[in-house]
Amino acid sequence: MLDSTFPEVRSLDLFADMSDESYAKLMRGAYLQTFPPHVDLITEGEEADFLHVLVLGSVDLFSSWNNRETSVSIVKPVSTFILAATIRDARYLMSARTMEKSRIVMIPSQDVREIFDLDAGFARAVVVELAACYRSVIKTTKNLKLRTALERLANYLLSRSKDHNGAQHFALDLEKRQLASVLGMTPENLSRAFKALQAYGVAVSGENVELSDITELEKFAKPTTLIDDNQT
């Protein structure tokens, strides 16, 4: 049970535009829970009983088939996951595990659907969030189908650089094995790919990345807002 004393949750885009009454109803059956690192939160194939909202930490959304596993996306605060399964009252398509200590709000799916019908502000927020998720996955698909692994890595680095205000030097926010999985390659191949990008001024040491010639790297990577941007 969760009362309205969590301004960090109330002020999320998803909840900001709804009435106090609707918010109270939504939170009546909700939990705010803190999980240790490397804990399984959900398993693909299960029913989507709860909408999850990540408030703090980070979560890996991954999927398995035939003894293979791949990371579909990494969730950072503040965002929801498995919104689509909640809406459709369907089964999870991805599993989720915490990567670090994480704080998560869990809202019963049925309540989400109920309040959606009652509160137009919430409905609009859900749709906007969902549309953003959709566009993000489309970009992932384009990235996978139109680019080689090397190109994906180059664009990933440029994208992280942009996140740091275009800094030439920054730290990877993922373990390399994890990054490899997100980019759709093996850890070994990632290692070689980093070496191959030395030709474009990329130097990596541990988690530290140095892009000494961003212009040259961009000439190779050809980033585009239609694949690489996170917003819109």
Next chain:
Amino acid sequence: MLDSTFPEVRSLDLFADMSDESYAKLMRGAYLQTFPPHVDLITEGEEADFLHVLVLGSVDLFSSWNNRETSVSIVKPVSTFILAATIRDARYLMSARTMEKSRIVMIPSQDVREIFDLDAGFARAVVVELAACYRSVIKTTKNLKLRTALERLANYLLSRSKDHNGAQHFALDLEKRQLASVLGMTPENLSRAFKALQAYGVAVSGENVELSDITELEKFAKPTTLIDDNQT
């Protein structure tokens, strides 16, 4: 301009639950248009001025980067496309072209967003549709990252067989070059993949497919509802 005399449109899932008044408003600025085959409808990067609803025919949603092109998905009636861009008032992430003669309803994006706020039934339908689109792309991503080209083809064939009530014999509904693009491979590789699947009872002649041993093919392809089903 489109009056309410198109029951085929009015009865679409997306519009079925809305009031007559909202529907009338929505259709006030809408067009119902018929396009010849192989016509470009939209180009990625443009602003999403219209929501498109495919009533008849088929449409290819594709994307380009660096002189490469890939088919992201094929739209069959009755469904919408670029709903997410419409919602977010953003730019198209994909281009669209007709594959055959197609009838399409085009609704101004602004009207869609307006009516969304006014009509709860419509809002709910939009969200359900969008969630379905999202889940479908997630499945595409999993398919691409977890399976080899051969496995993707095998599962595609099983999926088409299911569409025909589990028939052993059916016709491909796509040109092979198009199918190759959807599956993320080259036409040449598709050709070879068909040959490789002969070992599992697959025979192809022109557009005709014969699956003489579905059990054996399934043992290889390992289909799962978490990747291969179209619904839920």
Next chain:
DNA sequence: CGAGCTCTTGAGGTCATTCAACTCAAGTGG
């Protein structure tokens, strides 16, 4: 019947994976 397709086939190369060994850094426990 020839023009223009798609589709197929072959040869060769590139990209990426597998498997195994090795490095390195960070604990752990004697």
Next chain:
DNA sequence: CCACTTGAGTTGAATGACCTCAAGAGCTCG
């Protein structure tokens, strides 16, 4: 304090998957 362990990351060699380029086969349609 130092071996021992552990796990991530790297490197190498061999293999496999997939692509490119080029040419030929089979279709369809005027």
